[in-house]
Amino acid sequence: MxxxxxxxxxxxxxxxxxxxxxGKLDRLRADGIDPFPHxxxxxxxxxxxxxxxxxxxxxxxxxxxYRIAGRLHARRGQGKMAFLDLDDRSGRLQLQxxxxxxxxxxxxxxxxxxxxxxxxxxxxxxMSRRGELSLRVEAVTVLAKSLRPPPDKHHGLQDxxxxxxxxxxxxxxxxxxxxxxxTRAKVISTVRRQLDDAGFVEVETxxxxxxxGGAMARPFTTHHNALDRDFYLRIATELxxxxxxxxxxxxxxxxxxxxxxxxxxFKHNPEFTMLEWYEAYADYEDAAGRLESIVHAVSVAxxxxxxxxFGPPWRRVSFVEAIQEAxxxxxxxxPEGADLAVAVRAAGHELKGMDELTWxxxxxxxxxxxxxxxxxxxxxxxxxxxxxxxxAKAHRSKPGLTERFEAFAAGMEIANAFTELNDPDVxxxxxxxxxxxxxxxxxxxxPYDEVFVQALEQGxxxxxxxxxxxxxxxxxxxxxxxxREVVLFPAMRD
RNA sequence: GCCCUUGUAGCUCAAUUGGCAGAGCAGCGGACUCUUAAUCCGAAGGUUGAAGGUUCGAUUCCUUCCGGGGGCACCA
Numbered sequence: 001m002x003x004x005x006x007x008x009x010x011x012x013x014x015x016x017x018x019x020x021x022x023g024k025l026d027r028l029r030a031d032g033i034d035p036f037p038h039x040x041x042x043x044x045x046x047x048x049x050x051x052x053x054x055x056x057x058x059x060x061x062x063x064x065x066y067r068i069a070g071r072l073h074a075r076r077g078q079g080k081m082a083f084l085d086l087d088d089r090s091g092r093l094q095l096q097x098x099x100x101x102x103x104x105x106x107x108x109x110x111x112x113x114x115x116x117x118x119x120x121x122x123x124x125x126x127m128s129r130r131g132e133l134s135l136r137v138e139a140v141t142v143l144a145k146s147l148r149p150p151p152d153k154h155h156g157l158q159d160x161x162x163x164x165x166x167x168x169x170x171x172x173x174x175x176x177x178x179x180x181x182x183t184r185a186k187v188i189s190t191v192r193r194q195l196d197d198a199g200f201v202e203v204e205t206x207x208x209x210x211x212x213g214g215a216m217a218r219p220f221t222t223h224h225n226a227l228d229r230d231f232y233l234r235i236a237t238e239l240x241x242x243x244x245x246x247x248x249x250x251x252x253x254x255x256x257x258x259x260x261x262x263x264x265x266f267k268h269n270p271e272f273t274m275l276e277w278y279e280a281y282a283d284y285e286d287a288a289g290r291l292e293s294i295v296h297a298v299s300v301a302x303x304x305x306x307x308x309x310f311g312p313p314w315r316r317v318s319f320v321e322a323i324q325e326a327x328x329x330x331x332x333x334x335p336e337g338a339d340l341a342v343a344v345r346a347a348g349h350e351l352k353g354m355d356e357l358t359w360x361x362x363x364x365x366x367x368x369x370x371x372x373x374x375x376x377x378x379x380x381x382x383x384x385x386x387x388x389x390x391x392a393k394a395h396r397s398k399p400g401l402t403e404r405f406e407a408f409a410a411g412m413e414i415a416n417a418f419t420e421l422n423d424p425d426v427x428x429x430x431x432x433x434x435x436x437x438x439x440x441x442x443x444x445x446x447p448y449d450e451v452f453v454q455a456l457e458q459g460x461x462x463x464x465x466x467x468x469x470x471x472x473x474x475x476x477x478x479x480x481x482x483x484r485e486v487v488l489f490p491a492m493r494d
Numbered sequence: 495g496c497c498c499u500u501g502u503a504g505c506u507c508a509a510u511u512g513g514c515a516g517a518g519c520a521g522c523g524g525a526c527u528c529u530u531a532a533u534c535c536g537a538a539g540g541u542u543g544a545a546g547g548u549u550c551g552a553u554u555c556c557u558u559c560c561g562g563g564g565g566c567a568c569c570a
Contacts, residue, residue: 016539017504017521059528074530081527094530115520129528152505152519154531159505161562173505216570262569352567368570388570406570413570444569469570482563493561 021114021147028142033109035145040120043069047090049125050133058131062124066135068093069120069143071172072113074153082111083134086121089178094134095121106140115153116146116172164490183302184474184486190301191275191470192255194294200251200277205240207233207257213452214238214391215467216444217260220270233259236467237276238391242420243455245278245463253277255470266482267412270491273470282464283419284392284403288380289313291407291415291466295378295473302477308409314378319367320401322381326370331363331385332400358440360387375408390430390446392418409476417466424456 028035044066053062070088080099085092099107113119120143123135151157151173163170163177170177192202210229212219214236221230237254244252258274279286292312299310324330328347334340337359344354344366351357351365363385371381383395384404392402403419421427431448438445474486484490 015504020521074532076529076532077526078529078532079526081529083529083532085530096528098527100527128530130530132528132530134528149504149520152531154519155506157505158507159501159562161501162505164562169505218569260569263567265569266564268569364570372570416570 017149018147021145021149024112024114025145025147027112028145033142035142037141037143040067040069040141040143042067043120045090046070046086046088046093049093049135050091053125053127053133056125056127056133058127059129060127062126064125065122065138066125067120067122068135070118071146071150072115072117072119073150075111075113075115077111084110084113086119094128094132095123095137096126096128096134097137097140102137102140110137110140113140113142114146114149116148116150117142118144118146161492164484165492167488180478180480180486181488183478186302187298187474187477188255188273188470190298191294191468191473194297195253195277198251198290200253200279201249203241203244203249203252203254204256205234205237205244205254207259209234209240211447211449211451212236213446213449215258215260216388216446218262218443220259220261235260236274238465238467239449239452241276241278242460242463242465243452245280245420246455246458246460250280250461251278264491266484267472267475269471269483269487272483272487275468275470276465278420278463278465280461280463283462284405284417284464287417287464287466288316288405288407291417291468292378294468295414298473299477304477306476306479308377308476310378314380314407316380316382318382319384322371323363323366326374327366329366331366335359335400337362358437358442360385360437361442364388372408372413373411375411378407378409380405380407386430387433389418390434391421391427393421393423394426412472412475413469414472414476415466415468417464420460420463420465422456422460422463424453427456428453 025035046068049066049068053064056062068086068088070086072084073087073092074085076083082097084095084097086095097107097110102110120141121135121137122139123137126134126136128134151169156173157163157169196202208222208224208231210231212232212235215238217235219232219235221232223230235258237256237258241252241254253275255275256273257271259271261270262268264270289312292314296310296312304310320330320332327344327349329343331340334343337357338355340359340362341354341357344351344362349370351362351369354362357365382405383398383401384392386394386400386402389402389404392404395401395403405417406413407415421430431446431453434446435448471483471486474480475483478486480486
């Protein structure tokens, strides 16, 4: 990519557009005007100005004075009069600048502003003859000189790479990007409020962990110099949160970043936002109900208007039946990997490297390849096999299965939950099984966590726990097809 | 890592079969007192991602590299 920013020590000829802006900056200073003042008190959001004058008739004048501030978006010159558009976070307002009101000097200075400059305006509200709510400018204050041109005023910033690498330009130029991240904030605040109101305590557990766990994924590693030891960036908060339930906090949640050292895709970013909650004296049915109600509340809060129906209850289907329906294979009738591979092939399906896969890997693949992509409406897949669920409690009535579900929508997993395994001896056996899977070549099998097992030995109440992918939830709520669209600064190659 | 695709002015996009690289916006100079993608006149703005090759001639064809997008692999 060509780049006009250059690097330290390298002389780069300045683009004429930048030189022009620099020249205006110098002129402001020469005229004794601070192009970067320290504050601008008393600003009213444009949205409030609009709301206060919603019913004004075309041509109507008012005596309402406001001070607004924002970024100059467009200018339409009229000689002795000019119209300008000013953007703030809450909207856009037209400014009318008249030479007969402002006088020669102020008018000239205003016309010398560049698109993209941050300016403060004092003025009076009126409705233009064409019915555009406007502010008649009485005073102009430069709040920050912009030294680089903004994106195209009409087309915005379209280049996907620049939109992600230079998100500030995306936000300046594209109103829908601003709206999307406002929606994201609304999703998160709604989730928090739901849990807070339900008596959950928000906690923070380590991101740098001596041992990773709580999910099937490869971790990032990093190094602490003073301690001279490696740490893992967490792949999940699960094990720490359950230790807090052991400690008696009863209802806890954490909302924060997890990190997984995996490929990127439309639904995977190496760092992503995860919510996990744990509720003492509850089981996975309770977790399902809470998930439905929280996601539904989120959809209401953000004014969701898409094709997905988040109203509870969601469709429920059992894991074993879902695979059987999609592939014709009864996984429980083939408890060994090789055996199952034969059955899958006999049913006319093929998976990459199928003969080398362990039973859990194979089962996992069957779900993600044949079932998940077809789960469009919110669906809860119930009762996962023990072998792929090392932290879920055995099903109270179905042998070989656990009380675990995953929720899907728009062909994506959004949540994973279980009645938590709280029998320390069983947990120890599950870890040992994971170690065997690891030795059999599964790079994502769980490492053995003795501290966690000892915490369970202390006694953990019956507990329902759930993890919800916040980025994916935002994708659903905004109808977005790529996780990169809902993460402000997605991972990019250098 | 593999496959497909893509990269042209600050931004948004053109460029026929390989034949002088163009437009709109923004910017610059000028006109204009209700415009709103304002309009009109004028002048400017380019190492076509980088390097190499084929050719009289390359934005166009070939190779390699870099970045983006999509897919596969990987990945709940």
